[in-house]
Amino acid sequence: MPFELPSLSYAYDALEPNIDARTMEIHHSKHHNGYTTNLNNAIADTPLINKSIEEILSGLDMENKAVRNNGGGFYNHRLFWKIMSPNGGGIPSGALAEAIDNKFGSFEEFKTTFSKAAATQFGSGWAWLCVKKDGSVDVCATANQDNPLMQDIGCEGVPILGIDVWEHAYYLNYQNKRPDYINAFFNVIDWSTVNELYLKGA
């Protein structure tokens, strides 16, 4: 099988109380595992099998719903686990901090913009911080398992930070209080990893 469910670099309970262990376990071992299996099934015996996930998503036939949903799900969750850490929180530094200040004026303004994008994404989806080719950053949101790598999605650049706002990401602990979950997410963002992704993508 070309794609494998990535293991987490921390335990399911490591992000508590911000994200509870049960949610993490179901989210990773059931949801992400499902996207991974379904992606592998969808690309089996097709030319996509030899491509990276980035190549698959950026060259995607958007009518191919199986690859769109499961390829997006595979990629989005892989990024999501990576940019969280039990030692997360705080604020970014270095080149990323500068890019955020250039775009939003301050970290607080960025946080407000990102949180609003996440809170107002109707139904299931993701909010993103992306880096563009010129090194600038921007915030946007996409529905379902779409992401900014897909063409003409109304969201441009390479995602370096993403929050899953599907109910499965927060409902057990936060029920309908999505803004509380978004606020808690900021306590576990691993800004050093996001900065690495920024430097790689810029």
Ligand code: MN
């Ligand atoms: Mn999810």
